[in-house]
Amino acid sequence: MSSNPSGGIKPKHQRLVLIIVALVALVGAGLLAAYALSNQASYFYVPADLVKAPPEQGRAIRLGGMVEKGSLKTRSDGITIDFIVGDGKARVPVRYTGITPDLFVEASGVVAEGRMEGQTFVADNLLAKHDENYVPRQMGDMTPEQAKQVVAETQ
Structure with missing residues (x-):
């Protein structure tokens, strides 16, 4: 039972x-x-990895490296730029259409989000990187004491 x-x-x-x-x-x-x-998922590549083992065409990836000096060219439409991202071992041509970040300049770090089209990386988004000594443009002409005062006032 x-x-x-x-x-x-x-x-x-x-x-x-x-x-x-x-x-x-x-x-x-x-x-x-x-x-x-x-x-x-958007996988991260440096130029040497991208050249050695490229992903399939059209797959979303991120490319990180340094913008080579002298490689930045603006096309006639005014909003499309071509540049080369390198890592000391390999170079990858990049095309981007849009407004670039303020910190995007030659010889600086960049992470580009996009895809490979043939031998060119077509970026949909650019993320500019800065070093540890970065100072905002508004604070560039201030003395260290003035900068500390501005920081203290904003907290």
Whole structure:
């Protein structure tokens, strides 16, 4: 005879079934999220890696390196630029259409988000990098004491 007079599942077994169902749902959600992210992931390459083992054409990637001196050219439309990103081992030509970040200059670091089209990297977005000595343009002419005062006033 069953100790459960209603003839259903014992409460102890109900909890066990609920825990198993919750774990299966959690694992399923995790696998689904991982699959979705793998399709949207944007892998990071330096020029040497990109030249050695290029990704398939049109795949979203990030290219990081230094903008080579003398390589920055603006096309006749005024908003498309061509430049070369290098890492000391390889060079990759880049094309970007849009407004460049304020810190984007030759001989500076850049991370470009985009895709390969033939031998050219077509960037959709540029992220300019600066060194640890960066000072905002508005504070460039200030003495260290004036800069400290401005910082103190903004806190």
